[in-house]
Amino acid sequence: MLQRRHHLRVFAVGALALLTGATTLPASAASQDRADRPSGDRMSAVIRYTEYGIPHIVAKDYASLGFGQGWAQATDQVCTLADGFVTLHGDRSRHFGPDGTTDRSLSNARTNFSSDLFFRGIRNAKTVEKLLDQPAPAGPTRQSKELMRGWAAGYNAWLRQHRDDIKDPACRGADWLTPVAPVDVAMRGYALTMLGGQSTWVEDITRTTGPTDAKPAPAAAVRKLFDRRTADMGSNAVAFAGSTTANGRGLLLGNPHYPWAGGRRFWQSQLTIPGELNVEGGSLLGTPMVEVGHNNRIAWSHTVATGVPMNLYQLKIAPGDLHSYLVDGRPERMTDRKVTVPVRGKDGKVSQVTRSQWWTRYGPVITGGELRLPWNSGTAFALSDPNAAQLRFTDASLGLSRSRSVRDVQAALRRTQGLPWVNTVAADSAGHTLYTQSQLLPRITDELAGRCSTDLGKQYYPAEGLAVLDGSRSDCVPGTDPDAVQPGTFGPSAMPTLVDAPYAENSNDSPWLTNADRPLTGYPRIFGDTGTERSARTRGAIEDVSAMAKRGGLTVDDLQKQQFADRAPSGDRAAADAAKACSALPGGTATGSDGKAVDVSAACGILAGWDRTVKTGSKGALLFDRFWRKLTNDPKATVWKVPFSASDPVATPNTLNTADAAVGRALADTVTELRTAGIPLDAPLGENQFVVRNGKHIPIGGGGEQVGAWNIVASPWNAAQGGYGNVNFGSSYIQAVGWDGSACPVARTLLTYSQSSDPTSPHYSDQTELFSAGRMVQSRFCEKDILASPQLKVVRVSER
Template sequence: MRLRNRLRLLGVAGLALFTVSASLPPATASGAGRERHPSGGGLSAFIRYTEYGIPHIVAKDYAQLGFGTGWAQAADQVCTLADGFLTVRGERSRFFGPDAATDYSLSSAATNLSSDLYFRGVRDSGTVEKLLKVPAPAGPSRDVKETMRGFAAGYNAWIAQNRITDPACRDASWVRPVTALDVAARGYALAVLGGQGRGTDGITAAQPPTAAPPPAGGTPEEAASAAKRLLSAQNADMGSNAVAFDGSTTVNGRGLLLGNPHYPWQGGRRFWQSQQTIPGELNVSGASLLGATTISIGHNADVAWSHTVATGVTLNLHQLTLDPADPTVYLVDGKPERMTKRTVSVPVKGAADVTRTQWWTRYGPVTTSMGAALPLPWTATTAYALNDPNATNLRMADTGLGFSKARGTKDVERSLHRNQGMPWVNTIAADRAGHSFFAQSQVLPRITDDLAERCSTPLGRATYPASGLAVLDGSRKDCALGSDRDAVQPGIFGPGRMPVLKNRPYVENSNDSAWLTNADRPLTGYERVFGTIATPRSMRTRGAIEDVASMADKGRLKVSDLQRQQFANRAPAGELAASEVAKWCAALPGGTAVGTGGTPVDVSDACTVLRRWDRSVDSDSRGALLFDRFWRKASAVPAAELWKTPFDPADPVRTPRDLNTAAPGVGRALADAVAELRAAGIALDAPLGKHQFVVRDGKRLPIGGGTESLGIWNKTEPVWNAAGGGYTEVSSGSSYIQAVGWDDSRCPVARTLLTYSQSENPKSPHSSDQTRLYAGERWVTSRFCEKDIARSPDLRVVRVHERR
């Protein structure tokens, strides 16, 4: 339908949308007097705002769509966006000083200086500019580059035409205009987040050895354990659940999708919600990561998709054999190759510029650590180089754009195959025709199990089986990664090697490997770098599979069933352990357990509380907080001690089980939890929401949900502050939630929720409105079709425009 005809549905007549002289009559009687008409020429777009400040952006081409998106994101999130642009320019130390910690949104850098040295090196080397010039599909398409150009112009227009009221950056000199290169660099930072971004401190600190030898690394076993902790999605601040049901399980034969990504509630990895429309070309609704120009997770009229953080290891190491006469020269098949020097200078607030040299090899940068627990010493004979295939991947936006234009799960798969741009996530999708789809389509180093067997160093022989992190012998050409014929770039797996499952009653992922995507059809045959097979699943995966398998068996599912699943708040760990703990507790002589340090604690009241607890983490659940504090401590006990019945790969959802209350750590955990709550003045049977809350607009909002170890679908990772009354903020957890299905109309049936709300600005009416909905387990009804947008009681139409 032509754009003019679409807007007539809003009551807009005689509109010449994209001319300088265009004016916008009232969209509806209730919308009169709520329009803005920035003057000027150049790029422009229309933004229709509906409830909760959700913008519906209409533009005639991709540049102008990017303009509207950049404008609207800046209106809601200017401070966080500006902070991120400062990061990718390598200028944090200039404004905030070198020693302050970053928020870890765009890398793992521990300090501003480390972050700046890395990103200024990326900028100085022209890395992103070169990738922008690579022809599609190996590089970004013209359409995506146009959205980047438009986004920068829209962001710049907003900051030029508006006064910033957010106290986080009001009158800040570091809020400045940006370029399309800045927008692309932010996307690049997200792509390398799991690779070079994870090794930032080690890359920027790496220097050739001096006369003083560096500290020795740990044993291979210690390194394997450290690598496992480092790479575990379960320990990160990002995770997710997603499930797609096919038509055999639903009331009308059409697909259903429930997406529940678990992302940080603060900082630059927040989602932001919108609808993007280019009439006749694109019409999609969903959420974008801040700074992204396309929809990251969403739906259109025919297909819905979500992502979960995958287990594939997006990097590998090459152990270098050095020339004994020069530690900046390494040997490959006996022939010397000199490392490349990158000298990087960073401006520092109140001090002289800091200049450091980074060292690069044919495999990537030299690094001296992967996190504090995994040192990689550069000695006179050995160094380590980090290979990150996503360092040549600027295709994530095109992959998402392909999803946005898809007409079914086949098109989702085609976009994954053509663009190969997803760095660290799985993709789960469902469509109107009743198909379900799962793919672990990641950009991963092409580490086959055979290559790892032939080429692993002693360190790699420990880390690869334990974590999927390969450490290869960099002195041998026959240990190169090679290529797949269907791969868009050398050194990565092609689509034909990736775990895929289609058209099953359900496909589900909760950040474990692809193995149990459907428990009745386990996926096998993939390389270890993708994840494990026939190994214990997380408590959240076990609970999720129980739930979705039961839903699929029940059948006749509707969107309302997805909504119930999101807020069921069932605690699988409680169902496995609470009764056993209550019985054991009740039998204790004198009701006393021994806590840490040998302190006796009267736990007799806890026995009754745990017995009566409803095994859920609703905000009104009594006993949930006690079990939560207990289980966080008890789950640190090794599984072999914690459970009587060990893991059985033939029964992976129900094992391990049968709590071993005789394990010393179990009693100690209960004693410590009881003592902790009493010291904080918190009743053992207090309702969860009284002590798990966030404060918005001066009011406490009780928050349900629970932590990873409890196995809760509606994951909440709160911040414990005993002196403040319990959990007083949420660091990460359920973020942009969508429950999507279809009926016989052309409009999808969609319910959404952005848990932390649309705007970061505390002065905005949309800084906490959806958070209040989340606290009350209520949803937003998606306004996707024009007739629904027109009926919004809060409809406000804004024409945004460059001034020239």
């Protein structure tokens, strides 16, 4: 066996030498590529696969690099990608019927029909084509457009050459597997860019038939809307400065939380153009660039930001004309954008269905929905989304990928201004750190909101940061900062930023406590709040990373330990008191929400003995999780004795209010629930939180938002199916990165759900099993490490 492996190894390296002219690929691949491209236009790339199916793609230029990326993504994810392109083409109703649903990875549409109306509306208006035509920096650079062009060509070439070989039952033989154009790749990036804005309001844009009378919902509904908007997007990231590390160099731990299935999955690769670009990281499917990752000098990750990337305008309807509105006393007619969608009926026949979407100078009219926005003879509402007018996300990612320092990262973000709904946390090999909320936001200052908010805006803006401005006044349109690339937006100098803090951490709360010792304040409300209660995850994260920074001497090992420590901060704060309250119950019984007495005595010792973690083998984690969700979701409960204090925001609120009857009620309901499902109260978490891959039960550690775990893992509770089966959201592309002074970064990575969603692929669950075991993959970034891979496989791909 050892001799056979040796022969395979020699063959792989020999094949690489034949393809590149030498075993030092980056120096020679470009010249070999040029020699093989007499026309100067045929795209090709060399893909070296190492363990876990991770591709290392080398090409001579951006078009060929995109080609290799498109090819390799199709290899692992063709069905998911193709399904997404059906969505972007507005053809879901044609292929799958109008009432079916998307995976909601590219918009918040609830049905195929509303999704088609939305995306066909964009296509009819040629919005993406117009953005592609804008010269940089307002529009995308030539390099970005070449990446998109190459990605489309690579995807198409793979499909042309391998369509008949597809084994994945999700799309094998499907008639909707069709080639794509570069504009489709741009459209995918555009859809991702709008996830925080127009894509949230698809139902409200596509139902605008009017008139409707309703009383707008209170500010609490905005919070629920935003919570749902980000329910399948979140993240943690922390950068440590050289003052806290063992060797004086920076460290970064990135832990994005994203869906485990569908079109918003990450996919891992290394992208190299010799002498121009060399970066490794995670890309959202269908995008041609790394979005979070590292090179040999810097590492960065993103977290979903609290900035509200859109606003509403309240319109005054012109007398006697529902489709006109007044601006400075003059009527303006709305634009009727008619959209026609091909719809497959139950009889299989396709008919054409047309609907109107109404647009104003501010954006589309929206009505109804969770905010119950009216459209009547007096008023209507329009949505303004600056991210619907930009296509710079790829350039922002490319700029980060080419950065050599934290200062370069800042310069790239100033230049591109293309991040739509995320913060950036970064560290570099010189020991510097960065946090910045450099997202594209409408320039709504507190002064503008105070001067122009309608009555509804006076509720929504202070509470949630959603401005509702008076659309009848032209002086209520946001101005433009001098350093802003895009009119009507904040410029880079306005962004909350923290440089060279010992630690910079974000867990999807506002910038305020990025470093608890150096709070950020003074930014407009639209960026986020200050002086308010932080989430359990933020509080736990600050406790953990501040203790790490004070301890010092940190290494990449410490980052991996933090990722898999699986501490449950809410358990540390409440489990002991809950156990004492349980033990003090008369007769060991508590009254459930149904009024019945329940013997909960067996739960008391389990809570007391629980190790306060959400590891797969933790006994008591499931019991506490179900108890804690019921208690904290009880609107009648006063959970804490000590309330939140802005002067002690990490430690408060605290001390479980055991005198509240809700504590006993939650205990009784939890015990009843688990016993009814046949789940032992002390069942190890991994028995009831898992995924099944090709019939194999893989236990998954981590916890939900309520318990405050760093390692977020979530899925719907279904007691009849074993609890939290089929984990569908949480930690995704994890990276722990540092430097040791050599040319190679010290990096470990993990794609929790593995590279491929094809159940017939060898990379369908291999990294998922690593995640279950708390292990990561040693990065093979440098050439010597790639060539040393025992599973090295070399593939040359081209348009032929």
